Amino acid sequence: MEKTARREQNIHRKILIVDDEAVNRKLLGLIVSQGYEAIYAENGAQALQLIQENQKLISLVLLDLLMPEMNGYELLEIMRADPALKRIPVIVLTSEKTAEVRSLQMGAADFIPKPYDLPEVVLARIHHSIQLAEDNIIIHETETDELTGLYTKGFFYQYARQFDRYCSDKDMDALVLNINRFHLINELNGREYGNYVLCTIADTIREILNQTNGLACRCEADNFFIYIPHQAEYQSIFEKIESKFSEMLKEAPISIRIGIYENVDKMLDIEQRFDRANLACTKPKHSYSNAYSYYDTQMHEREIFSERLISEMDSALREKQFCVVYQPKYEIKGEKPTLKSAEALVRWFHPELGMVSPGKFIPLFEENGLVQKLDRYVWREAAEQVRKWKEQYGISIPVSVNVSRIDIYDPELENELLDIVHSNHLETSELLLEITESAYTDNSEQIVQKVEQLRADGFRIEMDDFGSGYSSLNMLTALPIDALKLDMRFIRNICTSEKALKMVELMIEIAEFLNVPVISEGVETKEQYQLLKEIGCDIIQGYYFSKPVKPEEFSLLIEKEIAQREEQEYAYN
């Protein structure tokens, strides 16, 4: 209703009346002027000229068929053949049955008989034809993606639902096609070539649609959704797309991935079906080769499991199902290793699922940002623990906590950390912050700025997983850090692999150059410990000393440390 009102109020549409009889022109002009502006032509040729001059302004043509110069049929034919004029609806003025049929077949929107109907009827027919034509234009312009001509996402979903309604017994497959590292095409070959690649992929998809009777859309830059009747195999379809793709991008590290959710469950929303296909598509994320994979039961179970973890996180936080454990870090520079600090790690003891591995829930929470809540929980727990030990033993055991990528972008980060530290009467140096190396490479400038600020507040920053990211040596010198934590994958092989050992030596040299201590994680054996001590590692964390333990158990380590310190003092005195 609103739409119609807007139509009526705002726009005064032009209608072209084409008739060689003055009486008819005037009569129609009177009727039309009740809602529109009338312009006139006496024959087809004159009309064509007017239409071409005002093509964007003419909303409808009222067309007599028998006229001198150029008759109505000829004009209709010219208009239907011209894409720009095709959009203008034509109502034919005739009372001959055969002419009605012929002109409707030629694309006329409607006809008005002679003698004319009542003015109200004529106006209603005009109104109806204009509305229909304008709706069509709007739909056509918004339903397809300008670049590729495939549907846009919203219309695609709509048509897919319509397809299901009419073919409810047909088994359907949902496909997601994604180009890995598509941005590289734009960067390496220019945007124009990127568009060319997208259009070629779209053309190939169209060929497949013609054979399979399906539909497709482009949603987001390099993501295509395809909904087609179930196919027994996808090898040939995949090869078709792949060969087109490889032709265009011979050596670039860009690949195509297709995720297939076959025989979709029609009880699911169409959006959910494509979520599943998308899951199958993103599965082997880091592969450089073209591939397709199916959504399978395993994925399904993982998805259900993930959903459960996500939906239960809040209640788990409330019920303290998350438990913070502490793994000691020992300084090994002196004669005897001394307890220097600890790392806070989180464990989830789920009442039904038992111990859920952090490897399962951390990446999941990182993906959807929930990790922020978890991080804050750990920060508070850890700070409280440092305070308790301080009160109990009179010594400070700083604890390092993880600061996730997403935390760094939180404008409240600094205030929150300061608040946690102050409310526990701690120094900022007692809560160590671990930031993973790869976070630095994302947006180094912003991170450097943030980290500088935190350091100015007195926090100390440890770069976690050093060696796993892609820091350039140049960048490293500019980074504000207070310690390097070596990625534990390097430590694992130092006793057996010369190469691994060399790598660690190199990283220790870098740390020396930066004048910061090196922390080795995942140290499990005496051999590893001794080797690391020899090559100049400063601090060690790992099962060799202790696994991550609950605060009560950690207290014992503190007591041991105190006893050792007293012994040493006694020896010196």
Added chain:
Amino acid sequence: MLTIESLKAYGADVEDGLKRCMNFESFYLELVQTAIKDTKIESLETAIDSGNLNQAFEIAHAMKGMYTNLSLTPLSEPIIEITELLRNQTQTDYSALLSEIKAQYQKLTEIDQ
């Protein structure tokens, strides 16, 4: 003089014609005036006389549209009849129908004087 009354007396279905003109009497009369000034009858006669039935059909067809829209019944009736004959290119003697049309047209012009 051309008035609603005189047209009624002539036999036109004035009410029907007026509806199409949204009941603007002066507008209706003006259109009838235009129809009277039209000289297609002569062309129709010439075309029939010269045996060009195709052209004659087109002229008759146009006249039919005009007269029926104005509901000038005494004129439109013989015009409809002749249009159908001409559409089928019927070889027949058109003089009687033509005279009828001319007579009715004459009557109409007389009202106008």
